[in-house]
Amino acid sequence: MGFRLLHLHLHGLFRSHDLELGRDADTGGQTLYVLELVRSLAARAEVDRVDVVTRLIQDRRVSADYAQPVEAIAAGAGIQRFAFGPKRYLRKELLWPHLEDLADQLVVHLQKPENRPDWIHAHYADAGYVGALLSRRLGIPLVFTGHSLGREKQRRLLAGGGDHQQLEQTYSISRRIDAEELALAHADLVITSTRQECDQQYSRYGGFRADRAQVVPPGVDARRFHPGSVAAEVREVEGLLTPFLRQPELPPLLAISRAVRRKNIPALVEAFGRSAVLRQRHNLVLVLGCREDPRQMEKQQRDVFQQVFDLVDRYDLYGRIAYPKQHRRDQIPAIYRWAAERRGLFVNPALTEPFGLTLLEAAACGLPMVATDDGGPRDILARCDNGLLADVTDREALQDALECAGSDLQRWSRWSDNGVEAVSRHFSWDAHVCSYLALMQERLLAVTQPMVLPSSQTASTGGFQPLGDRLLLLDLDSSLEQPDSDALKVLREQLDRCALGILSGRSLPAARQRFAELLLPEPKVWVTGAGTEIHYGQESAPDLFWSAQIGVDWDRAGVESALADLTDHIELQRPEQQGSFKLSYTIRDAGEQILPLIRQRLRQRHQAARPQLRCHWFLDVLPLRASRSEAIRFLALRWGLPLEQMLVVASEQGDGELVCGRPATVVLGDHDPCLDDFRQQQRVYFASRSQLPGVLEGIQHYRFLGGRARHDQSLT
Template sequence: MHDVNNGGDRVFILHLALGGCVHAPPITFGITADTGGHIAYVIDAALTQARSASVDRVSIVTRLFSDSNLSPRHSWSSEYVADGVTIDRIATDDQRYLEKEALAADLVAFTEAFCDHIRRLPRHPDIIHAHFADAAAVAIEAQRRFGIPFVYTPHALGIDKRAQGCADESVDARIDAERAAIIAADSIIVSTHDEAERQLRAYGVAIDGRIHCLPPGVPQRPVPQGAATLADRLGAWLDHPEKPIVLAIARPVRKKNLAALIRAFMLTPALRERANLVILAGQHDRPCSREEQDVLTEMRALAATPALRGSIALPPSHDADDVSALYALAAKGGVFVNPALHEPFGLTLIEAAAMGVPVIATMNGGPCEIVETIGHGLLVDPRDEDAIGRACLAIVGDPARHARLSDAATANVGAYDWKRYATASIAVYASVGAAQPALLACDIDNTLTGCAAGARAFAEWRAGSALPFVIATGRSFDAARAVLRQWRLPEPDAYIVDVGTRLMVVDDAGRWHACPDYAAALDHDWDRSAIARALAPLGIERQPAETDGPHKLSFFGTATDAAHIRAALETTGLKARVIFSHGHLIDVIAPMGGKAAAIAAYAARHGLSLNQCVASGDSGNDVDMLEACGHAIVVANASDELAMLTPRAGLHRVRSRHAAGVMEGLDLLGLTHRVAVAA
């Protein structure tokens, strides 16, 4: 479906990031608990990717919300960032700003709104890059409905949080969501080898061949010129603001271990004599979680002790210029410290390196790799406060060592380069977008039937092809088998029948049976009896009882009747899919059903994704599989119901009718030698 850069087409990339305040730079980090380094990652990645000649546009999709404490720009549906880059915001009924825990409750509504957004686009994105597991859950549904491949970047993983002693239901749920994301992702991009080789493997999911370690680049932080910043106002807190500074920048949460840094500073008198301590711990005047309030209260109490008064600054607010200016000040004999109990990557450490600042960093997680690569600092056990203080003094108290580490920082930070990241990430996108077709799914009526010569050619091709073949039809199982025999068409490897509400597979003894796992999946959010009661007052003619099924109700009617059914279901809040086809058939099926869902389920049994599937059809009940599969063949005799299909790479509208059109499409895909079709 989505051959990235296929045939010279330029790529449409969609980054999906739900949490925090995503807006055009500069970013005010810490304005909310979820407004952290991942936002810089997403925006800098998008900006650099958009400058590639192979990229058409980049859309950063996030939530739309309105909050009087935050910028009104978050209620804009779209925001220009740079040429080829926009931030596009999706609204749900809940337009409050939501922290991570509350965001989970809105995820179902956001997913529906996101899929509606994709459906309305003039062109589907070629790839979705999902950031964190919540975004991956949304991407999984888009993958299921539209066949858009997705790449997952976790940024931080709950399994390490559990290893640090945090074991509760929220952590367990997060780990489950991350495991689902790892399983479903077409590829996974991480920043460190620790994530790739240790953290991800702890989930017990096969990841070989899908994991790519691509370090991000250095966040762009120009040093402000002329404007007064916090670096100029440190005298408001410090008795001797001319001293070098020990600088830390992190959210006020326990895992960032900022109170331990204050205690380390207190326990090291020689360090206090030589330097001041400056900590930017978010924006103190915003609404905070209980944890953040507790951490800030502890930090303020420590700062108020007589030993520290006049040598520590905890500014209550800061902006991007303040951060840049403080990095520049720390480069003059000071040091940057990341004392986190565990740090997945450590973007601030490469920010510091770009400004020539030596670092002290936690030995747990990504900082080990960063410090080893750049060589600009020391690693410490974050639980050893004496060691933190001694390490800071070892750099601040030794000008020659400081100079060596500063030189190493500026000389080696080029290992973290956004251009290199952009090139490599686009190549990853291409590798998942260009999946070779590995399964064919065909409708029967008017797709494989309708032309005896075409049906004969298809049967000849099938006899000599090893490509797995699945029937996907609105007919019942018995009726589907009968019409295949009538047209002398080959038996498939599986039958998807009753408009994608039953998946029929064969056992080792050659007996056909309905896949129980697929049937169980369709039970989710499906109340057949309630739907039947809700639709009865409409008086729309039912099809014969034998056409119904456990996950399907069928009617005769017009497109207007189908619209009335959708309206009735929406009014009652009942969930179902309404499919209008062949100009007079209406099927109301389980919300998790449909031909695309059944193809995905069968493909997954064989280690395949929808992106590796080819679908061919002619009518409205084929729409979902034609949109979702990697390649779609629309035969020339297709009904007007398929006029609404979004033009895209992978959608092939052929010139031949019926099975001859299927053969034409297979030939275009290089899946068959030419089989002559008699006139």
Template sequence: MSDLIQAVLHSDEKTNLRQFASILRTQEKRYLLRNEILSLFADYCQNYEKSERFYHSSHLSKLIYYVQEIIIDNESLCLIIRPRIASQEAYRLLEDLTYEPMSIQELLDLRDRLVGRFHPQDGDVLEIDFQPFYDYSPAIRDPKNIGRGVAYLNRYLSSKLFQDPRQWQDALFNFLRLHRYSQYQLLINDRIQTQQRLSDRVKQAIGLVSALPPDQPYEQFRFELQELGFEPGWGNTAQRVQETLEILDQLIDSPDHQVLEAFVSRIPMIFRIALVSPHGWFGQEGVLGRPDTGGQVVYILDQVKGLEQQLQEDIELAGLDVLNVHPKVIVLTRLIPNNDGTTCNQRLEKIYGTEDAWILRVPFREFNPRMTQNWISRFEIWPYLETFAIDAERELRAEFQGKPDLIIGNYSDGNLVAFLLARRLEVTQCNIAHALEKSKYLFSNLYWQDLEDKYHFSLQFTADLIAMNAANFVISSTYQEIVGTPDSVGQYESYKSFTMPDLYHVVSGIDLFSPKFNVVPPGVNESVYFPYTRKKDRLLTEHDRLEDLLFTLDDPAQVYGTLDDPGKRPLFSMARLDRIKNLTGLAECFGKSKELQEQCNLILIAGKLRTEESTDHEEISEIEKLYQIIHQYNLHGKVRWLGVRLAKGDSGEVYRVIADRQGIFVQPALFEAFGLTILEAMISGLPTFATRFGGPLEIIQDKVNGFYINPTHPEEMAQIILEFLTKCDQNPHYWQEISHRSIDRVYSTYTWKIHTTRLLSLAKIYGFWNYTSKENRADMMRYIEALFYLLYRPRAKALLEEHWQR
């Protein structure tokens, strides 16, 4: 990137750079972000009457495009440049237009100084640097392949098998000998003592089963295979056993990455899974819309059902029915004694539609009953997680009658507990962040001290660093969740380097090129959410009730607002009332557009109607703001606000009722890591307009099967919706065309079958990698433990002391 700076300085554009730098120095703000920089440059080009070519194609315009931030430091400018995804450089541009590179440490010091937190006389601040621990691991080179970690890892492992076949074949042999279920040995027994014997016996076994009818059940030739040294786990029919053995034979003789993945994915090694999600109200009824409770509950419950089904299918295909093997899945969450009418005070709850999947609730220890008897905000639960993990280990061992084979963490708190459990139980740990608060709250790390009373980001960001580095593999819903886009920084990328002034500097918080990252998008529950055209499957008995609720019911306890003309096209959204979900922004967009009001009614399903019913400060603020917008723009008769918690079946039918009237769905979040409601709306057949900030960019193909909106520009958002409505008026089939493409998009890419198959395959391959690579993680884990015990735990204890005072 220094070449581009030099190109500017060695051309007649040097004068333009001097002029623009002078404009920047006059700004009241000392810290400018990319959108502000681009806006200032556009104003500069307009005011100085620059040509279109200069604005789009000059060296200076290209440089400005790559500048992510500018910090104004006295008379010098610090340019933080992102020349490509997952890469950052910093330069100091002096008043005389000379420049010099800045180290990460210098940049972090400058940010501290910007907020008045840099005091050289106090000594240096703690530096956290994880990079040395990744230097001995394989690393992806091309940013386009970030998020495809397992594909890279398979190629790496198969190359090792090829380069040093004896060592790696011995490792593969020993790995196969590990696997047991309860008291039963799986795959190979003591009749096969060496790798060479394994290779010979595989060929013998292939000869045996190839002579059998392809569909002959495994139990009919089980003991012949056992004589050769093969225990259950190879397949349920002669054909399946033959396929598995042939894949292994090929892997031994001529390994490649596809063969390696195909074989390891067939190994029966996962039977018990624990999913961890401590915060919020985790239940199956009457919880959605409560504080901290939304998409993650839907996601996890649907994921559990998919995992159990896939595990059962894998067990059957492996021929383990002969051992009476059954999968078990447990969602670990916290027990809330004051349950407010939910089931969150029940220790154990069977998950609907499953054979052996459960919600296991473990209470927080009663350090302060006034706190632990009740719901606790996700920002406040940090003091209770360490002892929760200790107590949960005992409960999990009892329920599984052993230990799980895989632990999946959810959100920052769940991932921290997953780390603590996986460390103690010595099992594979998977992280799923869903959303990282650091990306959602601008400058949250820089001004953490000002926000600490409310959000406790010092604990949360430390927990994130611990869990994401400790995890064996990380699942993200989208590529940009990891490394963003050319225009924006990814959630994980934001942890690469940052400062928590007066607490620590993160020099390297995560290696984005590590093969631990994998993109595995979630699915949608197809039994609840399906196209509105499937009339025979719909809840026809509930249709009239839901129609009445959405459009005409007069019940102040559940609904605010009546519609003057219920027949107008419904503009629909459903989310929690918090700042990031931005339903108030959608209401403001509607209020500012008379044309939208003429053509549509705005229908919002959004939690509570009254501030006195909530204990969440963000929800209270958004309730007040929504009333204010309705009154300010005189939206009475045009808006219905439903303060209801829908049963899951009802929520699916609600989308379809809106689709019956050729309505549209709008998801106006300021940031959305993924967006399950988008999938739900699209599969129901609703044309969907979703935020361009976050995961929706990868779900929707703009103007093909949905539409992008910028929720920070309400007038522009209204215009995009109006353009769609105009096309619908001009072409009677346009609504159906977008509707059909929306449905097709979900079925082709976003199903739980695709998700769970991939997730289990990943868990097996990373388990194999951790064993066969002999990777020494002890040094990293000691470093992580130091952060936990010396940074996290003291701050958690300090917060606990605060809780005692409440």
């Protein structure tokens, strides 16, 4: 049997043909890389099947192709689209609240033997987050490729004058970095494009382990990118570009990228405009994606184009610069060749460049480069010796490099030949896929086999009790009242139609003592210690499988030591509030922004732990793999109970984890204001009443105890 591989590529617009590269900030080089990788893998005898999971989009503003649930890429390869979040197209920063929904759907999908892959390969932070959840819940090995990393983006933008609040509002940068940490902590293999990524970017993450990282440079399709034009494509490119240019025969400075700030295109225009040498010797050609109505562009794109237009005006570059409004993807190789035949240069002035696939495409076509002295271009130049690097944050340094690179035709010819030869030798898709599959085979043998959970039938013979076909999960600490309340009496009468589960941050003995006052039927399951302990039935049988699962990489003493000197900010709660998998603290100043400090300290000490704030004053530090949300999903998997047949109640700060994904959720009327952020979630009902009356209102809304729930109908 060959490999079965599943790739997660969640944002942007992804299809098997006519990629809309450059359409927006989310449809760039990563999209092309994933498509080419999947095609190349499908052609190998070692691979039985390879699929890409992406988002299903129903939006009149984009092609109907993206609304097709299934699409073929090649024999043995396809695209599977899953709907999560709103139907319309969303930029990637708006997808975070909906990723749990996708993870829940994929767990169900991948449980079927015919769908289960040998590896999951997650691309970018959003897919890394989902991939980590799938790997944790199903025991499938995970490969992670970040493509670009949040910490590096944050560093660059702050250095450029941005502020933290702006980064949060625009890029959700904290959520992105947290997702990357989670993905790296779960990844069995991290594939990077360059050594610099490992040494200077990934190494800044607490979850990164250098022994799990491998450098595998992307490949170039030699069938498309090669020297030597044909007459028809030359005429086509000339028709695209020469109407802009007074002297179209001059060697062009060619840039091909998306119109986003990171690509730093205005700096190239300014360097060209300020240099009499460059204006006399070259034309400037900018291929920045396709644009229709500027009003439909993202603000970042509009800003970049406006900067370019202003600079063209300021330096009077009309007749010397071309920026076509439309082009086809299949014209890109011809544009490289057109530039090479005029002895031009390919320019990549990006502020940060994780790899730079366009540099390899240009080199394969015989076009030398001037590129940013960052990341991938360093590795490419070291192997190709086909141009110059420049500090693109220094306007004069970029200008000097461009003037120098175009000054010697004999050297240009040597660079051109070097690039063609080196790409063929080092950067072919054959070389990339051979290395990729060798790593898969090697790591698969080293990966620990997943723990097989016993079925409900097997487990019940050991004293555990199945959970029935519906489970109501109530928070003992916030949603249950005193035993004389009318709502509690109504609930007692209704609980003969479903199983009861209790959630609590308390220990099991403390939770039992509090629960005894309510005179309710015995719960089928107890999830206590903020999600770190699961017990069943009256005998309080612990779930040892859950303990073993969350105990991976957990070092309680190490966590306590890492936080020991923060006594000005936090103090340990009483011993009875602690647990084997939980450290509980009280915050000395509730208005203090304590979570970033705690996360930083845990990351610096390489602790696989996560802090969670509750009710503004209380801080729990748990294993990375533990939470109430994960405990609920563990129960669903172990007992074969669909998440849609669970109803969960939320009301407090810290309950956000309960509100995402497939379970029916009720947010009580007296909820913490932070939960208002979840009002757009599709499977959340905001009750008008508080505590138990609100619970009963939610039960009625979902018809949870009788008939088919509205919640279930919404899933079809």
